[in-house]
Amino acid sequence: MQQLTIVKYGAAREAYELQEVSQPEPEPHQVLVKVEGFGLNYADVMARNGLYKEAPKIPFVPGYEIVGLVTGKGAGVPDKFLGKRVVAFTRFGGYADFGLADHRAIAILPEDIPGGEACALATQYCTAYYMTDYQSRLHAGEIALIHACAGGVGTALTQLCKRRGVKVVGLCSSPRKMEYLEKMGVDFRVNYKDVNYSEVIEKEFGKRKMDLIFNTVAGKSFKDDLKLLSHGGRMFCFGGAARSGQKAHVFNDLAFLLKTGFISPLFMMMKSQGIIGVNMLRIADHRIDIIGHCLHALVDLWEKKEIHPQVGATFKAKDLAAAHELLESGNSTGKVYVNW
Structure with a gap:
């Protein structure tokens, strides 16, 4: 073979x-x-x-x-x-x-x-379904922010959210991908290479309006997303794309961790928020x-x-x-x- x-x-x-x-x-x-x-x-x-x-x-x-x-x-x-x-x-x-x-x-x-x-x-699609239909429950009228929305998991998340009546805010990195998101029926599309996505989203929807956030990037975006997450909201973290493009080195790992930041469950409790880490290999194990x-x-x-x-x-x-x-x-x- x-x-x-x-x-x-x-x-x-x-x-x-x-x-x-x-x-x-x-x-x-x-x-x-x-x-x-x-x-x-x-x-x-x-x-x-x-x-x-x-x-x-x-x-x-x-x-x-x-x-x-x-x-x-x-x-x-x-x-x-x-x-x-x-x-x-x-x-x-x-x-x-x-x-x-x-x-x-x-x-x-x-x-x-x-x-x-x-x-x-x-x-x-298994990763997406695990978050939307197994770990959580979607409700019509909610708003979901999806990072890398034009990618494979982003596409799956978009379709699984839309079938439940969830409004989708999609992030992507090029005009061609913006067109792709439009064809996919994404309700509000943002090219994060051109604008500060968190500022644009807050201006459009107001403060703390994202009920669901699907973050595959980590790094600084995690802190930015926390400011967008609604009271009672859930954030799913299932990737570390911000670490890509750098050499494997302990100092780069530490810098990545520091940019992502640390959270206390007490602060999450005060806002009734949930942070859920997703690793499908561990689920498979x-x-x-x-x-x-x-x-x-x-x-x-x-x-x-x-x-x-x-x-x-x-x-x-x-x-x-x-x-x-x-x-x-x-x-x-x-x-x-x-x-x-």
Whole structure:
């Protein structure tokens, strides 16, 4: 089998090596999937640059989600999965033409769902659904601020919020992405490269009017967002994009932490606010059943046409470096998908 392995940290064109290795054997609760394609996530970029603390040490194969055909299974896996096309959460190892996944974190797919859309469900839509429908409950009339709104998770959050009657305030970084957000039905769009987003939002809506904030950036934006969060509001923190672009070094880590700041639960209690950290790898490690619950619910929503994953770009596996460069550039929208 073939796999794309990170052999050194740094630029995409130097970090990866295509390797021939033996096909893995599924362990108990695992299925073996013949992979047709896999998705990219910004955590892959962070891992390639040595900035993702959850990643294994190099050399390792990244990748959180795959789409393909189940060709083998270990003990404890129901027979119903054999021969079925599935989407699977892999927790690394997805950049390969055969992959292993826990059967509790896979879902059988409708025949007509494209590979890229299916891959979007596994990590990006699961992350969004976990925040909007599992950890929390959305209420019609609320206002949600979504960082990186044109990205994969941002797209998913937008659709999941809109289906519940939540008004969406979306942040993005270019005129082209502003057009994308308009097509997505985002109610109030802000290019944060041109203006101070917190000032613009406060001017439009007033002080402390964001009922929900989905922050994938951290750093200084966390402090700015706290000033926008309403009494009774909830902020979800699920990324650290502000740390990207810097070398892996303890001083850079400390500076990042200081910019993000520290909060006391007492101050949160006074405003009846909630700060929720989201790490889907930890959920996969300790509550794999939650991943499966979210995946099955999302496949059902796709079949009902209540969600519409957007695939912004598709690449061949041999062009993985170009796919990574697009994602890292900040110019991608929706899902970036790679097939074999």
